[in-house]
Amino acid sequence: MRIGMIGLGRMGMNMVRRLMQHDIEVVAYNRSADKVDQIKQEGAIAAYTLQEIKDQLEPPRTVWSMLPAGPATDAVMNQLKELLDAGDTVIEGGNSHYKDDIVNSKEMADNGIKYLDAGVSGGIWGLKVGYCTMVGGPKDEFKRLEPIFKALAPENGYMHCGPAGAGHFVKMVHNGIEYGLMQAYAEGFALIEDSPFGENIDFGELSDLWNQGSVIRSWLLELAADAFKKSERLEDLEGYVDDSGEGRWTVLQSVETATPTPVLTMALMERFSSRRPNDFRNRVLAALRREFGGHAVKKAEDK
């Protein structure tokens, strides 16, 4: 089996490697040619243009896109719609919004091109562990391309989730859950840190302990153990927490369907708060307490 891969970033590059490890040939393309040169050294078939991907695949072709969601993915989807032939298949593997998949799927279908959306989880560990893959789109096409998902995923690590958009929808919710779980661990460790017992507790050891048969054992907790062992109280880090969009989409979705998601929503809001150390909101709160009750405030120059 042979597949085209567009995008050789942190994800795409290792996915190509994993596919090749499972005897799937890959025609690899990237905007910057140096990454194509690099993966060619490792056995991939090089493509320096999208046309070169097409030319090096037999019909019906399968092309996987692994680019940042939004303009980069939109541009490539528009190009593929025109470039590929009827019967070919596009797999959108980046973190696209599920509503974009529904549009893409219809527009591709107008040209006879099939479309699968694949939500991929696994990050930089995926090469070794496998990528948990959530797929939306026509089930017969998913079945036909199952060897690709099987190669990428760990054992039992892929699933057909439903029609166009279902894969990325499930992946979006997965990321929302990730925010909530991370927040819960962070708050728990902070509570211990602030307690009279905090000083004596080794958080790396505690994370390891909790991973031994406890209800809250998890891979995130294994990663926490690694982080605490590298830096006991994470002194090397600023408490600034970014987000990459799926958490926001999860919250917007919950508003759309009036589904209460207080944990997922608060976890996102906490990330926003982390980026505003001297938040205007808190200055307003302090000012109001001073105005109505004469309560003491901390002046900026007191810091």
Ligand SMILES: NC(=O)c1ccc[n+]([C@@H]2O[C@H](COP(=O)([O-])OP(=O)(O)OC[C@H]3O[C@@H](n4cnc5c(N)ncnc54)[C@H](OP(=O)(O)O)[C@@H]3O)[C@@H](O)[C@H]2O)c1
């Ligand atoms: N990293 C993760 O843990 C993770 C996990 C699951 C899903 N994802 C999703 O997977 C996708 C890829 O993520 P990544 O971590 O591999 O990203 P990345 O390391 O930032 O790589 C991005 C890739 O996209 C290319 N690219 C960026 N902008 C482009 C544009 N305007 N036109 C054409 N190519 C462009 C880059 O090419 P150049 O080399 O030329 O810059 C690079 O190959 C994203 O949708 C991301 O949300 C990531």
